[in-house]
Amino acid sequence: xxxxDFIRNGLLATPALQLAAKSALAQSLGAxxxxxxxxxxxxxxxGTPLDHYWSRCVAAGRANEGLRGNxxxxxxxxxxxxxxRYLRFHGLFHDDMFVYHEKDGKPIYNWxxxxxxxxxxxxxxxxxxxxMTFFPKDISRDNGGLCWWNAHSTPPRDFTRWKExxxxxxxxxxxxxxxxEVRAWYxxxxxxPNLEGFWRGTKQQFFEMYKTISLAIKAIDPKxxxxxxxxxxxxxxxxxxxxxxxxxxxxAADFIGVESKAPWMEEFLAYCETENLPLDFxxxxxxxxxxxxxxxxNQLEVSRPVTSTQEDILWLRKAMAKTRxxxxxxxxxxWSSSPSIQDFTRDYPQEATFIVKVNLDCxxxxxxxxxxxxxxxxxxxxAADTVxxxxxxxxxxxxxxxxxxxxxxxxxxxxxxxxxxEEGCIVxxxxxxxxxxxxxxxxxxxxxxxxxxxxxxxxxxxxxxxxGRPRKVDLQLRGLPPGARxxxxxxxxxxxxxxxxxxxxGSPEPPTREQEAxxxxxxxxxxxxxxEVGGDGTLRWAExxxxxxxxxxxxx
Numbered sequence: 001x002x003x004x005d006f007i008r009n010g011l012l013a014t015p016a017l018q019l020a021a022k023s024a025l026a027q028s029l030g031a032x033x034x035x036x037x038x039x040x041x042x043x044x045x046x047g048t049p050l051d052h053y054w055s056r057c058v059a060a061g062r063a064n065e066g067l068r069g070n071x072x073x074x075x076x077x078x079x080x081x082x083x084x085r086y087l088r089f090h091g092l093f094h095d096d097m098f099v100y101h102e103k104d105g106k107p108i109y110n111w112x113x114x115x116x117x118x119x120x121x122x123x124x125x126x127x128x129x130x131x132m133t134f135f136p137k138d139i140s141r142d143n144g145g146l147c148w149w150n151a152h153s154t155p156p157r158d159f160t161r162w163k164e165x166x167x168x169x170x171x172x173x174x175x176x177x178x179x180x181e182v183r184a185w186y187x188x189x190x191x192x193p194n195l196e197g198f199w200r201g202t203k204q205q206f207f208e209m210y211k212t213i214s215l216a217i218k219a220i221d222p223k224x225x226x227x228x229x230x231x232x233x234x235x236x237x238x239x240x241x242x243x244x245x246x247x248x249x250x251x252a253a254d255f256i257g258v259e260s261k262a263p264w265m266e267e268f269l270a271y272c273e274t275e276n277l278p279l280d281f282x283x284x285x286x287x288x289x290x291x292x293x294x295x296x297x298n299q300l301e302v303s304r305p306v307t308s309t310q311e312d313i314l315w316l317r318k319a320m321a322k323t324r325x326x327x328x329x330x331x332x333x334x335w336s337s338s339p340s341i342q343d344f345t346r347d348y349p350q351e352a353t354f355i356v357k358v359n360l361d362c363x364x365x366x367x368x369x370x371x372x373x374x375x376x377x378x379x380x381x382x383a384a385d386t387v388x389x390x391x392x393x394x395x396x397x398x399x400x401x402x403x404x405x406x407x408x409x410x411x412x413x414x415x416x417x418x419x420x421x422e423e424g425c426i427v428x429x430x431x432x433x434x435x436x437x438x439x440x441x442x443x444x445x446x447x448x449x450x451x452x453x454x455x456x457x458x459x460x461x462x463x464x465x466x467x468g469r470p471r472k473v474d475l476q477l478r479g480l481p482p483g484a485r486x487x488x489x490x491x492x493x494x495x496x497x498x499x500x501x502x503x504x505x506g507s508p509e510p511p512t513r514e515q516e517a518x519x520x521x522x523x524x525x526x527x528x529x530x531x532e533v534g535g536d537g538t539l540r541w542a543e544x545x546x547x548x549x550x551x552x553x554x555x556x
Contacts, residue, residue, distance in 0.1 A: 034445055036472035037545075039420065041427045043436055043479035047417035050428055054359040054411050055083040057129050057370040059334055061378035061392075062091035062149070066117045072124075074375045074395045079126050082394075082408035087121060088129035088333050088370060090191060093136055093165065094151055100136040100165050107164070111172050122177070129186045129333065129370075131230070132166060132213065139165070146197050147380045155201040159212045166213055170220050183223045188283055188333060189213050192232040194263040203264060207271045218278050227281035229268045230333060234260035234286055234312040244292045252449025255290060255304045261315050262286075269323045281329035281367070282320060286312035287339040288358075288450035301340060303449035309335065309358045313365045330366040336392065337451045339372075341381050344390035344454040347499040348461045349548045352407035352491055354451045356441045356550050359411060360426055363418070371408070387510060388499045390454065398516050400498045401523040406491045410552040413437055424471070435484070436477055438553040442545040444468025465493060468547030475553070477539040483532060485556040486539060490527040492549040498523035530556065 058078065065071050066089065078084060093099050097113045118128060134151040137144065139161050144150025156162060173182050193199035193206040201209075206229070214226045236258045244250050262284045272279045288308040293299050305311075313330065320326050337345060337354050345351055359369060376384065376393035384391055387398065394405040415428035415437045427438050446467050454460035493500070501522035502508075508515055531553075533539045545551060 034469075034471060036474060037422075037424050037440070038474045039422075039425055039427065040476045040478070041420045041436075043419075043429065043434065043477060045419050047419045047429055050363070050414065050416055050418040052083065052412065052414070052416075053363070053366060053368055054408065055085060056368040057086040057088060057331065057333065058082070058084040058374045059370045059372045060087060060089040060374055061380060062094065062147075063089055063114070063117060064091065064094070064096040064149075065089075065377050065379065066121070067113065068377065070397075070399065071375060071377045072120055074377065074399055075121070075126070076124050077399065077401075078374045078394060078405065078408075079124050081405070081412070083412040084126055084374070084408075086129040086186065086368070086370075087126050087374075088131050088188070090131060090133055091149075091151060092131065092133065093169075094134050094149070095137050096149065099169070100138065102138045107161070109165075109168050109172075111169075111176075114169075115176065118173075118177070127185055129188065129331075131188050131191050131333070133191050135162065136165070142200060148382045149379065153198055153200045155199075155205050155209060159209050162209070163212050163216050167216055167220065170217055170224070174221065179221060179223075183221065183225070186225045186227065186281060186331065187217055188230055188281075188331075189226070189228040191230050192285065193229060194231045198232075203267065206264075207268065210268075210272075211275055211277055214278050225280045226278050227283050227328070227331065228279075229264055230283045230285070231262050231264050231268075232285045232287070232334070233289065233339065234262050234284075234308070234315070235290065236260045241292045244294070246295050248295050250292050250294055250300060250302050252303050252305050254292075255302075255308070256448070259315060260290070260304070260308070260312060261319070262312070265316065266319055269319060269325060272325065273323050279325050279328055281331050282316065282325065283331045283333045284312075284316060285334040285339075285372075286332050287335060289338050289453070301338070301453055301455070303338070303452050305448055306354070306357065306443065306450050307361070308450065309369075310361045310365065313362055317365065331368045331370070332366055333368070333370050334372040335369050336372050338453045340390075340453060340455050341392070342384075342390045342455055344458045345451050345461045345464070346390050346392065346404065347388045347402055348451075348465055349403045349491060349493055349497055349550075350451045350461065350464055352403035352550050353441050353443050353548045355404055355407035356411065356439065357443045358450075360421065360439070363421070371404070387508075388502060396498075398511070398519070400516070400519045401496075402498060403491055403496060405523075406496050406526060407550060410439055410489070410491070410550060413552060413554050414439060425473075427477070433555070435555040436480070436539075436553075437555070438475065438477070440473060440475075440545060440551040440553070442468070442471050442547050442549050444547040465548060470544035470546050472544050473542065473551075475539075475541045478537060480533045480537050480539055482535045482537055484539075486531050486533070486553055487556050488529045488531055488541060489552045489554070490549055491551075492527070492546050494527070496523065496526040
């Protein structure tokens with residue numbers, strides 16, 4: 001994750017890139033000029049394979065939280081509905097997992113907690129995306145202090161004992177689960193070393209650790225997948241911040257045409273190349289935020305343009321293309337609308353629309369874009385005080401689905417062949433059945449940025465939810481079996497919006513057991529209507545979609 005004092009390095013976009021970005025945004029601005037969405041597609045049209053990269057990986061808080069019953073229940077709920085295949089979290093080697101300690105100067109290893117967690121994950125059908133953090137206290141040179149649970153992030157004077165911990169861990173995993181299974185996992189070295197707190201060493205020390213650990217793992221089995229550097233956020237050149245300092249009001253519009261880059265990334269790639277190191281995948285966290293300081297001296301957290309995730313990945317691909325690692329996989333192992341621990345926008349439908357838009361925009365650019373996180377059972381800053389607190393999760397602490405949960409569920413329902421895609425729509429075909437699945441969304445063009453951050457109150461998400469005008473959709477899908485029945489499912493401000501249902505029952509803190517059960521039902525109550533393919537083999541649907549709505553059309 002994320003947060004405070006960022007290393008702000010980057011480069012300005014070229015004039016050509018600035019012009020192209022401004023032109024693209026200009027074409028979409030202004031609800032009064034937004035054209036109706038008219039889609040005509042044949043079910044037999046040639047298509048292209050569609051990789052459900054959005055379902056490849058999802059994230060969670062820390063390993064020890066995964067030992068709880070409600071965490072496991074919510075994992076099953078999200079895996080079953082959203083199809084996630086890998087899970088990444090912090091703290092696998094933290095003290096509360098009891099992996100390593102020393103007695104009389106001798107190392108003691110204990111794999112029981114990791115075994116229990118991994119066994120349960122694999123039984124749910126989801127594999128580990130292994131984030132190798134944090135140091136056990138008998139290896140690190142600090143007294144903890146990161147998060148309330150005191151993670152240790154100061155590197156030791158040398159990495160010998162840490163290397164031995166990792167070697168024992170990998171050998172144990174292979175012995176327990178088999179080499180073929182473990183070769184399907186990903187091993188990511190550390191988390192956000194560019195952020196003070198997550199790494200209390202130097203950049204060079206991190207590079208040296210990557211070298212030590214990556215070579216050690218490859219020596220055990222060269223077919224194991226190694227990657228990093230897992231750096232956080234993308235930032236523009238310092239000159240951009242200097243230019244903005246004279247302003248009090250800074251918004252996403254100020255970042256149109258401004259190219260950002262991942263801290264440490266270019267140096268890391270160069271180091272790996274110089275040292276001839278293995279790098280099977282490159283990882284980073286492209287949160288769509290920036291951190292300028294305004295004219296009053298306040299550091300802000302500002303949403304960048306909604307196109308920023310796509311632009312960040314394109315920058316990363318360009319940086320990799322200059323190296324021998326140009327064909328390495330790209331895994332964005334943390335991502336959401338903001339990196340703030342509390343952001344009330346995440347309880348609202350606009351989070352779902354943002355998820356759908358960005359994931360469809362970025363098709364073909366990466367192997368995963370892992371949402372941070374699947375659950376509000378998350379304790380970096382301790383427990384939240386309220387039921388709907390703007391937490392990271394797709395599901396809240398009580399197991400009540402938020403709109404973002406439906407976004408991933410609907411994305412998962414798409415077919416494996418893409419037939420048509422444009423702003424606001426994708427049409428897909430299921431190769432086995434020949435049936436079609438369609439996803440429509442309305443991200444209002446008035447909102448230039450990623451959905452605005454709301455850390456202090458719900459005023460901003462309420463105002464954002466009220467922004468925009470309906471967009472007409474005229475959908476005609478030809479070549480389908482006459483009489484075939486389809487379901488039109490709508491997520492919007494009136495359906496599948498659990499927070500609003502909670503407000504309507506008086507915002508109980510906490511809800512009773514009966515109220516919790518009712519909220520779980522309300523959370524899943526998207527609007528549904530049934531339509532039928534006409535006698536001419538055409539499925540027709542013509543409606544106006546409300547701003548921030550997401551509509552899935554799929555076989556009955």
